[in-house]
Amino acid sequence: MKSSAVTIKELSFLSGYSISTVSKALNNKHEISKGTRETIKTIAKQHNYVPNNYAVSLRMQKTGSIAVIVPEVTKACYSHSLCHLQKSAESFGYRILFYQSFYSNTKELKCIKSLSDGSIDGIIVVSSENKENGQYVNDSFPVELLHVNSSQSVEEINNLSYTSLINVLKG
Incomplete structure (x- = not known):
């Protein structure tokens, strides 16, 4: 099974932010500043990031x-x-x-x-x-x-x- 081009862990490394911050930014959590969210989302888009549906399903039940x-x-x-x-x-x-x-x-x-x-x-x-x-x-x-x-x-x-x-x- 082929995964997306980049994972949250890789986005964390590329952006310099923690995995937690990257996850919160991608999920539009308001405790992350608008600038940080936009930066992370831009990097995610550039690297064709696709959320892992299985992980989302587990979290959302x-x-x-x-x-x-x-x-x-x-x-x-x-x-x-x-x-x-x-x-x-x-x-x-x-x-x-x-x-x-x-x-x-x-x-x-x-x-x-x-x-x-x-x-x-x-x-x-x-x-x-x-x-x-x-x-x-x-x-x-x-x-x-x-x-x-x-x-x-x-x-x-x-x-x-x-x-x-x-x-x-x-x-």
Whole structure:
């Protein structure tokens, strides 16, 4: 995995300020003078500094990512749901990570277990089956079960998808 061109530690060395000061300046903390913030931000921009999303997620205890598990992306009702979930999630500043279960409950549960590493804020399991939400209970993040099928209109699928997303975001 390739990292950004420069780290906070390297920015500290380049600017002559402590790592703590660099971090505070990049995060617009007001205890750092405007001049110092501008100097550090200029150096960061010159060196293509990109914040480490994993470090930010740890600090904020929020990843900005929602996983969506669908049985199969090629089925129209699931692709409509996935499309609407992504558009809605982006409007809230979230991104979607999408997985296919290929109609396997075992695969769904395996995905949920593997995502329990703190890499996401919630999961939406899309299914046409009448499943119990209890089988997906997880202490690390909310898991929402979204029932959609081919007999539903696109508008109904969109409404159900939006409601599921809101439920996950509420936690």
